[in-house]
Amino acid sequence: MDVKGRLSEVVGAENFLDDAARLQVYAGDYSYTRAAAPSCVVKPKSSSEVSEVIKVCNEARLPVVPCSSKVHFFGATIPKEGGLLMDLTGMNQILEIDADNRRVRFEAGVTWEKMTRELKAAGYRVIMPLTPPAERSVLTDFMEREEPTNQVYDYGEPLEAMEVVWPTGEIFRMGSASVNGYPDSPSKGANPSGPGLDFYRFFQCAQGTMGVVTWTNLKMESIPRKDKVLFAPVKDLNYAMEFLHRILPRRIGQEVLLLNQVDLAAILAENWPADYERMKAALPPWTLILVVSGLLRRPEEKIAYEMNFLAEVIKNEFSEMHLGENLPGFPGLRHRVLSVLRNPWPADVPHWRNQVKGASQSLFFHTRPLTANHFVKRIREIATRHGYPAQEIGMYIQPIEHNRACRPEFTFFYDPGDDAAKAAVRSLYLDAAAAFLKEGAVFTRPYGELAPIVYERAASYAANLKRLKKVFDPNNIMNPGNLCF
Template sequence: MQIKAKLAEIVGKEHVDTTRKALLPYAKDHSLLECNGLADAVVWPDTAEQVQKIVQLANEIKMPVIPASSRQHFHGSTLPKMGGIIVDLKRMNRILDFDVPDRLVRIEPGVTWGQLQPELMKIGHRMVMPLMPLADSSVVASLLEREVPTNPRYEYGEPMTSNEVIWGSGMRFRTGSASVPGFPDKADSKGGNPEGPGTNWYRFFQGAEGTMGVVTWSIVKFEYLPEIDKTYFITFDDIGAAVEPLYQMQRRMIGNECLLINNQVGALIFGDGSDKTYQALKRQLPPWFIVLVLSGPPRSPEAKLAYEKKALDEVCANQPGVVRVDESLAGAVGLERKLPDMLRNPWPAERTWWKHQLKGECEDLLFIAKMEQAAAFTELVTETAGAHGYDVRQMGVYLQPIEQGRACHLEYQFYYDPDDADEKAMVKALYMDAAAKLLAQGAFFSRPYGLLSPMVFEKARGYTNTITRVKEVLDPNYVMCPGNVCF
C-alpha cells in the first residue's frame, strides 16, 4: 500500500498530501541552510493518537518523521533533509485547560503566541515571551527551544512543566507530575512539577530539534498582568559600559522586562515599517540603551515601584558609563507608554516582522556568554562582518541578561536580501567565520542550529556520544528528524 493511503487511514484522506505543490513550502525556511529534496508526504493530525500511529507507521516502513508546529521556521529544524513525512501539528491548536490559582495552562503544539496571549489577557494574565515573536509561531516550539524571555525574573524558573510526548519508538509518554495514573481527569495532580515522580524527562526533548519525539501537549506557566508599569531607558555610548549596571539591576532584581539593544534593533522595533521612520530613528536613538520596565503587582503596586526606582537610581548613580536615565527616549515620542504592551504581545500579524523589514531576511548568530565578554565579542563580530563586506551599521545587537545577570544571551542579527545570491553568500561566510572565532574564544552555543551543528558538536564529542546513546533508546530506528542536532 502506498504511503499516502496508509496515512489516510490514520488521519483521513483530506489531511494528507503528497503533491509537489503541497511539499514545496516545507522544503525551505528562513535559515541559510539549503534543502536539496522534498518530503514524501505531509500530514495534518488532529490528536495524539493519530501522531502515535504515524510514528509507529514510520518505524514499520523506516521512513523519517519531521514534526512542525509553527507557521514559519527559522533554523533548518523542520527541513526534510532525508525525505520522509512532515507531521504538521497546526490542527492540534487547542487550549486544553487553565489552572488560574497555580498559573498553569495546558496547550497543544499548534497553539500560537497570537492565539494564547489574548486568551490569557481576558483573565488578567499573560505569557512571558521572547522579544516580539511572530504571532503565528508555536508557544510550545518556542519553549522547547528555550528561547530567552525578555523578563529575566522568570527566566530561571522552568516555564515548561509537564508534557506528553510520542517518542521516536512510538511510545506515548508523560513527564513530571502529569505521569500519575488518571491524569488529567482522574488525578489530584495538576502537572505542575516538571520532575514529578522519577527522572526529569522533559530535558530530553528540549533543544533536540524534534530528534527525540513529538510533543502533543505541554503544561506551561503564565503570570499576572501588572497593575501599573513604568518604563525607563538607560543610555550608553558603548556596550561595555552597560554591563555593570545590568549586572547590578539583575542582582537586586529590579524591574520585570529588561534588555539591552543597539539603535539598529530599536529602529526596527519602534518604527512603523517605513524606511523614512527607520532612518529617522537610526539617527536619533542612542547607540546603546537598556529597556527596563518597573511593574507593580496587584498588591501594593505603588510601593513596589517606589522602592525599585530608588534601587535603580542607586545603581545608575555609581556608574560613570551611564549617559542618561530617562522615562522617554529621544526620537520615539510616547514609546514609554506603549512599550510594556509591545513586549508582552507578539509582533502584529498584519505587519512585516521586524527582523524582515530591512531587507527581507535575517540570520541570527546567538549564544550564551558572560556579560563581561559582551564588549569583546561585539568587537570581534563587528570586525569579522566588516572584513566580509557587511555594512556593520546595519548589524543588530541584542543582549538579554539571564541567570540573575551571571550570564547573557547575545544575539547578532545580519539582514540580507534573499534574492541577492552574492549578499546571501557573503552573510553565510561571515556567519560561519564569526561563529568559529567566537567558539574559539569561549562562546557557548547552546542552540547550534543548522550550519553550526557540525562545528559545535565536534568540539563536544563526549556529549555527542551520550545523547546518541539516549537517542538509540528513545528512537531505535532513527526515524525522528535525521540530519538534525548531531545525528
C-alpha cells in the same frame, strides 16, 4: 494496504497530502537552508493519531519531521532526507488555564496570537521572547530555549510537565503529569521534574529528533496593573552590565534588555524605510530598556520601592547611568515599547528582522555579561573583513537569570534574491561562529551548519547523544540529518 493508504486511514484522507504543489509549502523556511520537500504531509488531530502515524513510519522506515508552526528560522523543519512531514498546526487547543497553580496547558500548534489573546481575557500572560511572530508556535519557542525578555520571575524553568510520543510510537507523560489521575491529580502537572528524571530537557533543542511533544504545561503570570517603562542611552556596555549586575539580583524590574540602534530602529519603525533610517541615525549606540511593574497586590508601593532603589543606586554608584521615562528625542516611546514587549509581532506585518532587506540570519550564544563587549568588537572586525558594513549589524543583548549570564544576538540582514549577498552572509556567519566558539561562546542551539562546528569540539558528548538516539529511535526515523545524527 500501502503506506499512503494506512496513513490516510489514521488521519483521514482530507489530512493526508501528497500533491507536489502543496508539498512545496513545506520545503523551506526563513533561513537560507537549502529547500527540500517531503514526500507526504499528515495533519494529526490528537496524540493517539501522532502515535499511530509514527508506528506506521517505523515499520516503513519512513523519516518523520514534526512541524508545529508556520514560522521557522533555522532549517529545523525542512525534511532534508525527504519522508513524512507531520504538521501539528491543527492541534491548537488551550486545554486548561489553571489559576491556582499559575499554569496553562496547551497543544503544540497553539500560536502566540491565540495564547496571548485567550490568557489576556483571563487576566494572565506568559513571559515571551522578544517579538515572537504571531503565527509561531508557543511550544516551539520554549522547546528551543528562546530567552524571554522578562528575567525577574519566580522560577528557573517556564516549562512544566508535558506529553511526548517517542520515536517508537509510545505515548509518555513526564514530570508530575505522569502520576495517577492526571490532569485531576493534586499536582496538576506543575512539576517538570517529578517523579523521576528531568526528561523534558531531553527534548529541548533536539529539533524533533527524539520524539514529538504533543502538549505541555507552561507557567503563567498575572498581567501587571501598573507599568513604568524606563530607558537609558548606553555607550559603555561594560558599565551597563555592571549596573544590571547591581540591580537584577535584587529583583528589580520585569522586562530588561539592551538593543543597539539598528535593532531598535527596525522594531519601532512604522513607515519604511524613512522611519528606519531616521531613527537609526538618531538613536544612541545602545538603549537599555527596563520595565518596572506592579502586579496584583499594592502595585503603586511596589513601583515606588523599586524606583527609590534605582535612584539610590544611580546617585551613589552609577552617576553616569541616565535612566528615565523618556529617551531624549523620542517622546512617547514608552507606550510603543511596552506594547511591543507584551504582544507577538502582528501576522499582517513582515517581521522586523525581514523588514530591513527581506531576510536575515542571526547568530546568538551565551556568555558572561562582561565578555559581551568583547564579542561586539569581534563581530565588527569579522564583518568588516567579510565586506559587511559593521554599522548595519543588528545587536541585541538579553540578560539571563538576574544577569548571571547573557545572550548576545547579532543579526545580518540581506536580500534573499541576491545569491552573492546570501553567500556572503553565510560565510560571515560561519566564520564568526567558529571564532566565537574558540573564544568561549556557548551555543545552546547548534542547528544547521552550526552542528558540526559545535559537536566536533565535543566528541564524547556527541557519541553519547548518538547512543541515546539509538536507544529511543532504533530505526533513526525522527528528523534524521539534524544535530549530530
